[in-house]
Amino acid sequence: MAQVVLREVVKTYGNLYAVNHVSLTVEDGEFVALVGPSGCGKTTTLNLVAGLMPISGGDIYIGDTLVNDLDPKDRDIAMVFQNYALYPNKTVFQNLAFPLKMRKLAKPDIERKVMEAAKVLDIVHLLKRLPRELSGGQQQRVALGRALVRDPKVFLMDEPLSNLDAKLRVQMRSELKRFQRDLSATVIYVTHDQLEAVTMADKMAVMSGGVLQQYDSPAQVFDNPVNTFVASFVGSPAMSLVPLTAVTRGTDMSLQSPEGWNLSLSPANARKALSASSDKIVLGARHSTVRLHKQASPGAVPGKVYTVEPTGDITFVQVYLGAAVVVVSLEPSVAISPDEPVWIEFDQNKMHLFDGETTMALKAA
Numbered sequence: 001m002a003q004v005v006l007r008e009v010v011k012t013y014g015n016l017y018a019v020n021h022v023s024l025t026v027e028d029g030e031f032v033a034l035v036g037p038s039g040c041g042k043t044t045t046l047n048l049v050a051g052l053m054p055i056s057g058g059d060i061y062i063g064d065t066l067v068n069d070l071d072p073k074d075r076d077i078a079m080v081f082q083n084y085a086l087y088p089n090k091t092v093f094q095n096l097a098f099p100l101k102m103r104k105l106a107k108p109d110i111e112r113k114v115m116e117a118a119k120v121l122d123i124v125h126l127l128k129r130l131p132r133e134l135s136g137g138q139q140q141r142v143a144l145g146r147a148l149v150r151d152p153k154v155f156l157m158d159e160p161l162s163n164l165d166a167k168l169r170v171q172m173r174s175e176l177k178r179f180q181r182d183l184s185a186t187v188i189y190v191t192h193d194q195l196e197a198v199t200m201a202d203k204m205a206v207m208s209g210g211v212l213q214q215y216d217s218p219a220q221v222f223d224n225p226v227n228t229f230v231a232s233f234v235g236s237p238a239m240s241l242v243p244l245t246a247v248t249r250g251t252d253m254s255l256q257s258p259e260g261w262n263l264s265l266s267p268a269n270a271r272k273a274l275s276a277s278s279d280k281i282v283l284g285a286r287h288s289t290v291r292l293h294k295q296a297s298p299g300a301v302p303g304k305v306y307t308v309e310p311t312g313d314i315t316f317v318q319v320y321l322g323a324a325v326v327v328v329s330l331e332p333s334v335a336i337s338p339d340e341p342v343w344i345e346f347d348q349n350k351m352h353l354f355d356g357e358t359t360m361a362l363k364a365a
């Protein structure tokens with residue numbers, strides 16, 4: 001397997017920067033997820049690594065080789081797509097053997113490699129079947145197998161689980177991760193599903209509008225999102241974001257809402273707020289860090305319940321704080337109904353503060 005390096009990679013379509021100066025390094029044996037909303041440039045980035053389209057600027061290395069001008073077949077990569085693109089009239093064995101036949105391997109070598117891949121993916125018993133005689137999950141495994149037999153330097157996968165039903169997707173997620181780990185494979189995996197990225201990837205590259213927003217471990221991205229886009233994209237339910245105004249009285253700093261309530265900031269948070277480019281601050285809070293009170297409580301700010309969503313073991317409550325919505329999680333046993341007045345308490349140690357102008361996370365100056 002090999003490392004992959006993107007250096008200031010650009011792809012334009014006319015005036016549109018589909019990929020805008022993206023730089024990142026995928027270490028040898030690492031599973032990296034390219035994640036972001038539809039149209040953010042994930043597939044284009046992957047296709048540039050694959051060599052399926054010419055690059056407009058920058059450099060791509062696979063291993064030590066600069067591949068900018070190499071044909072896809074000379075890049076030593078294997079791709080797995082959302083539609084499995086299996087040959088319908090070939091058996092599973094023939095589907096797996098095909099890329100090896102194309103490379104003119106000797107018959108015994110082909111048989112050995114196909115058997116190895118089939119064992120890894122647990123599809124030995126399916127080798128004589130045709131694709132139409134397989135379930136979606138089995139077809140996806142064959143598509144993986146076809147990538148695997150090629151023994152590539154890098155696996156490139158574009159939403160490979162999107163066509164599977166929810167339950168199978170969760171199962172294949174674990175299997176794919178296991179397979180990657182067992183082989184120490186270098187994988188670049190495109191998905192719009194942040195949960196898939198969080199659960200499978202060693203690192204996630206969060207993209208928006210062709211620009212790489214953050215490239216880090218899922219835990220880092222979740223705990224320290226660099227801006228409000230990443231904060232609201234990663235995590236479900238999304239982090240609540242409340243636009244407020246910083247107000248200083250003497251040595252105290254607080255955040256004021258348009259409705260007039262004030263939230264005093266701890267000294268550490270006040271230092272962060274001071275580093276903002278204006279008095280506009282966005283308060284961010286994950287549901288698990290917010291407390292809901294049924295009576296006025298010191299430090300808590302007033303709101304009104306909007307919706308109550310029981311999910312079984314947790315109930316999510318959306319609370320309106322003025323025009324902003326804050327999501328709180330509660331024990332299902334708590335009785336609560338829409339339109340009830342409530343008070344919301346934020347945890348000073350776990351809240352996030354963002355610059356209201358630049359959207360960037362604030363750090364203590």
Ligand SMILES: Nc1ncnc2c1ncn2[C@@H]1O[C@H](COP(=O)(O)OP(=O)(O)O)[C@@H](O)[C@H]1O
Nearest residue numbers: 013016018036037038039040041042043044045
């Ligand atoms: N062949 C093309 N011609 C023009 N624009 C394209 C082409 N392919 C993709 N785009 C545009 O580039 C952007 C990124 O697309 P894509 O990489 O497919 O996004 P994603 O995979 O993240 O959904 C989108 O705005 C898309 O409309």
Ligand SMILES: [Mg+2]
Nearest residue numbers: 042043044190
């Ligand atoms: Mg895509």
